Amino acid sequence: MTHLAGTLDIEPTTLPSKGKVGMLTLIAAESAIFVIFVIAYLFYLGKSLSGPTTAILRPPIFFTICLLSSSFTVHLAVAALRRGRGTAFLGWWVLTFTLGALFLIGTGLEWKHLIGEGLTISANLFGTTYYSLVGLHALHVLVGLVLLGAVTVFALLRRVGQAEAEKVDVLSLYWHFVDAVWVVVFTVVYVVGR
Amino acid sequence: VTTQSETWPTTESARRPWVDALQEWLTTVDHKRIGILYVLFALLFLVVGGIEASLIRIQLIHANNDFIGPQTFNQLFTLHGTTMIFFVAMPLMFGFANYLVPLMIGARDMAFPRLNAFSLWLTVFGGFLLYYSLVGGYGLYGAGSAPDVGWFAYAPLTSKTFSPGHSTDYWTLALLVSGFGSIATAINIITTVFSLRCPGMTLGRMPLFVWLSLAMAMLAILAIGPLTAAQAMLMIDRYLGGHFFDTQAGGSAVLWMHFFWVFGHPEVYVLVIPAFGFASEIIPVFSRKAIFGYPIMVAATLAIAFVSISVWAHHMFTVGMTPAGNTFFVLSTMAIAVPTGIKIFNWLATMWGGRIEFRTPMLFCVGFLFQFLLAGLTGVMLASAPFNWQLGGSYFVVAHFHYVIVGAILFCAFAAFYYWFPKVTGRMLSETLGKLHFWLFVLGFHLTFDTMHVPGLLGMPRRIYTYEAGRGWEGWNAVVTVGAVIQAVAIGIFVINLVRAAFNGPKAGNDPWDAWTLEWSTTSPPPEYNFATLPEVRSRRPLWDLKHPEDPDWKYE
Numbered sequence: 001m002t003h004l005a006g007t008l009d010i011e012p013t014t015l016p017s018k019g020k021v022g023m024l025t026l027i028a029a030e031s032a033i034f035v036i037f038v039i040a041y042l043f044y045l046g047k048s049l050s051g052p053t054t055a056i057l058r059p060p061i062f063f064t065i066c067l068l069s070s071s072f073t074v075h076l077a078v079a080a081l082r083r084g085r086g087t088a089f090l091g092w093w094v095l096t097f098t099l100g101a102l103f104l105i106g107t108g109l110e111w112k113h114l115i116g117e118g119l120t121i122s123a124n125l126f127g128t129t130y131y132s133l134v135g136l137h138a139l140h141v142l143v144g145l146v147l148l149g150a151v152t153v154f155a156l157l158r159r160v161g162q163a164e165a166e167k168v169d170v171l172s173l174y175w176h177f178v179d180a181v182w183v184v185v186f187t188v189v190y191v192v193g194r
Numbered sequence: 195v196t197t198q199s200e201t202w203p204t205t206e207s208a209r210r211p212w213v214d215a216l217q218e219w220l221t222t223v224d225h226k227r228i229g230i231l232y233v234l235f236a237l238l239f240l241v242v243g244g245i246e247a248s249l250i251r252i253q254l255i256h257a258n259n260d261f262i263g264p265q266t267f268n269q270l271f272t273l274h275g276t277t278m279i280f281f282v283a284m285p286l287m288f289g290f291a292n293y294l295v296p297l298m299i300g301a302r303d304m305a306f307p308r309l310n311a312f313s314l315w316l317t318v319f320g321g322f323l324l325y326y327s328l329v330g331g332y333g334l335y336g337a338g339s340a341p342d343v344g345w346f347a348y349a350p351l352t353s354k355t356f357s358p359g360h361s362t363d364y365w366t367l368a369l370l371v372s373g374f375g376s377i378a379t380a381i382n383i384i385t386t387v388f389s390l391r392c393p394g395m396t397l398g399r400m401p402l403f404v405w406l407s408l409a410m411a412m413l414a415i416l417a418i419g420p421l422t423a424a425q426a427m428l429m430i431d432r433y434l435g436g437h438f439f440d441t442q443a444g445g446s447a448v449l450w451m452h453f454f455w456v457f458g459h460p461e462v463y464v465l466v467i468p469a470f471g472f473a474s475e476i477i478p479v480f481s482r483k484a485i486f487g488y489p490i491m492v493a494a495t496l497a498i499a500f501v502s503i504s505v506w507a508h509h510m511f512t513v514g515m516t517p518a519g520n521t522f523f524v525l526s527t528m529a530i531a532v533p534t535g536i537k538i539f540n541w542l543a544t545m546w547g548g549r550i551e552f553r554t555p556m557l558f559c560v561g562f563l564f565q566f567l568l569a570g571l572t573g574v575m576l577a578s579a580p581f582n583w584q585l586g587g588s589y590f591v592v593a594h595f596h597y598v599i600v601g602a603i604l605f606c607a608f609a610a611f612y613y614w615f616p617k618v619t620g621r622m623l624s625e626t627l628g629k630l631h632f633w634l635f636v637l638g639f640h641l642t643f644d645t646m647h648v649p650g651l652l653g654m655p656r657r658i659y660t661y662e663a664g665r666g667w668e669g670w671n672a673v674v675t676v677g678a679v680i681q682a683v684a685i686g687i688f689v690i691n692l693v694r695a696a697f698n699g700p701k702a703g704n705d706p707w708d709a710w711t712l713e714w715s716t717t718s719p720p721p722e723y724n725f726a727t728l729p730e731v732r733s734r735r736p737l738w739d740l741k742h743p744e745d746p747d748w749k750y751e
Contacts, residue, residue: 013396018305018389025381025415032419036453040427040438049444122435125444132430132438 019170027177030140034181037136038188041129045193051124056117059190063106064182067141070099071179074172084162090155096175097148100141107138130189137185140178147171223307224722225292228314230618232289235318236282240685242325243277246270248682251675257663267659268342269361273324275345276365279461280372281321283599286607287468288317288379291407293618295383297713297720298401300392300729305385313375313382320372327364341365344657346454347428349439349447354432363432370425373418380418383411392712394731399751401711401734402485405492406471409499410464416503417460424453448513455506463502466598467495469606470537473559476613477541479709480556481548484735484747487540494533494540501530511579512586520579527577534570538563553707554628558609561636565601569594572647590650596643608635608688615692616706620718621699627691634684641677645670710735 045054077092111131121131151168154160160168219227250270253261262270292310296303304310327340339361343351352362387408391400428450430436437443439450478485485491507515507523515523541563550556572594576582585591608631615623649667661667705714715737716725733739733747 013391013393015389015391018385021388022305022381022385025384026377029377029381029415029419032416033423036420036423036456037427040449043446043449044444047444121430122437125437128430128436128438128445132427132436136426 048124229293246274301390316375324368380411380414402474403471421457486543555613569597593646616702638680
């Protein structure tokens with residue numbers, strides 16, 4: 001066996017896990033998509049020619065707290081799994097799922113209120129940009145919930161152990177991203193935009 | 195890796211039925227087969243897009259021609275542009291990256307093989323979706339149509355009023371679907387490079403093609419997102435009654451331009467950076483010298499990728515911007531010429547004093563150097579806003595970007611075909627046919643695209659389906675069309691060469707070019723697992739070290 005290195009030893013290298021690199025790259029790509037929707041929202045602020053204005057928005061403070069604290073619980077879930085504490089993991093994980101689901105219900109209630117006020121996606125520019133941006137985020141929450149739900153099912157079937165901590169951690173990165181995007185969307189829509 | 199190839203005992207018996215082979219190809223997750231499928235798909239669409247270009251050129255060969263009507267002409271240039279960018283150039287670059295990156299970094303596959311197959315089939319599906327519009331543009335109403343809004347589909351042309359039926363939706367969906375495939379491939383390339391390098395393959399020892407594929411993938415990640423977002427907005431406008439680009443409701447047509455070109459300009463670099471990668475591998479091997487200024491090449495590439503994100507509005511000088519906006523985009527566009535110039539000098543310095551062998555791959559690379567320089571010069575001219583006000587939207591622009599896409603990207607792609615074909619198939623392409631292909635293509639290329647600048651300077655706008663006699667455009671247009679015919683003949687010779695060599699070419703052996711990167715250390719074609727033992731490397735030219743144990747590269751790096 002002739003090594004291309006000749007007689008010299010190869011210095012040991014540790015390469016990052018492909019799950020993490022892949023997920024971070026996906027997050028970069030998703031961020032580019034969100035940036036364009038945020039720019040469109042800001043660009044069209046106050047440019048609607050008719051119909052409801054941003055004055056009808058009610059900041060969803062409670063549901064925002066739900067979503068943001070789910071970042072914390074998902075972190076605790078992964079940490080518990082790393083230490084091999086399956087029951088604690090399942091508890092935190094289900095709590096995360098519940099908080100995410102609550103947030104989605106909140107978005108639904110908010111939209112019900114807004115549609116009642118006459119704001120639809122085709123009502124005016126505000127409606128178009130608002131439902132697109134918030135809807136794009138809600139879609140990401142929904143995808144996250146499907147994934148969280150799948151892991152919950154596997155966990156209930158006792159298929160998620162310490163060995164899976166790495167994969168579950170990769171999924172938690174996505175969930176953190178969904179939360180971080182909400183911080184931006186909330187700031188843009190309910191703080192700057194109102 | 196040992197010098198002689200190691201293959202594990204093969205269990206393959208007699209010839210299998212063709213359905214089995216077909217099933218294996220359609221369900222494959224092997225990066226090499228996926229790479230080959232990408233390239234074959236691109237070649238198929240190259241012919242389709244080429245036929246569209248030929249029809250366009252026949253129509254423009256003389257004044258007042260009525261070979262095809264205005265409606266068909268619009269559809270042809272829309273399909274030609276969309277096809278060549280999204281279903282020829284992108285799959286070609288992704289195909290080569292797929293095939294070569296794992297081999298060059300000593301890996302057995304891409305990071306996510308099944309995602310890789312998924313990306314391929316999304317791209318293929320997108321391509322066929324675009325062409326399905328020819329029969330399904332009006333759905334069940336019968337009469338088919340094709341998108342006719344141009345490849346950048348400016349608003350409000352794409353609104354329901356001006357684009358009734360579904361032809362524009364096929365265009366949108368085709369780009370959305372293939373865009374998802376491209377994002378997934380980019381994720382795959384980046385992860386492969388960061389996580390699957392063999393022992394000793396530090397970032398600083400990666401072949402330049404791998405570095406450039408990494409830069410391409412990073413740029414694709416940032417560029418395709420905006421396109422996806424813009425297409426989603428267009429769908430919202432067309433199907434949910436949204437107003438993003440609806441000027442009657444306060445929406446902005448210019449915003450679409452910004453969103454499209456935020457994607458569109460980096461896209462040029464997504465295509466040209468891998469082409470630089472081909473040149474950076476081929477020129478050193480045929481100059482018998484290591485690449486000149488490796489770290490500077492990497493830095494210049496990253497600089498190009500970075501700056502290319504902030505130049506998009508040079509496509510919009512004629513729309514009208516503020517003086518500050520114009521100044522910024524003039525300067526940023528011109529700034530990109532600096533790292534690009536550095537690269538050209540580095541390739542020249544690599545050739546300087548080398549024992550240059552003018553085999554077919556090298557010929558195409560030399561052609562690339564000259565033509566890319568000229569394309570860059572017209573690029574700097576167009577980057578100047580006042581000049582652009584005069585010639586934006588004219589045939590001068592068409593000539594400029596075809597000089598980049600054909601003269602630089604396609605020339606490098608041909609070089610790559612001749613260089614890596616022996617590795618992929620185990621057989622050599624004919625040098626005679628290759629040289630004939632090269633010289634005919636050079637002739638046809640220059641007849642077409644040098645000449646095309648002139649009607650642009652004389653004021654001929656792009657996208658007109660015909661023109662009046664007596665404006666001094668006829669002679670030039672006739673020459674452009676003659677050049678296109680010669681290019682078509684050259685491509686025909688290329689295809690004949692490919693097919694002949696694939697079945698009857700002389701055996702290539704593992705390393706026909708006496709090259710230095712890892713893909714040449716394994717058999718041609720490589721086994722499914724690429725390397726029986728994972729290689730370990732100590733320098734940028736591992737095969738040089740192996741062939742010259744008395745004077746290895748790692749003593750100097």
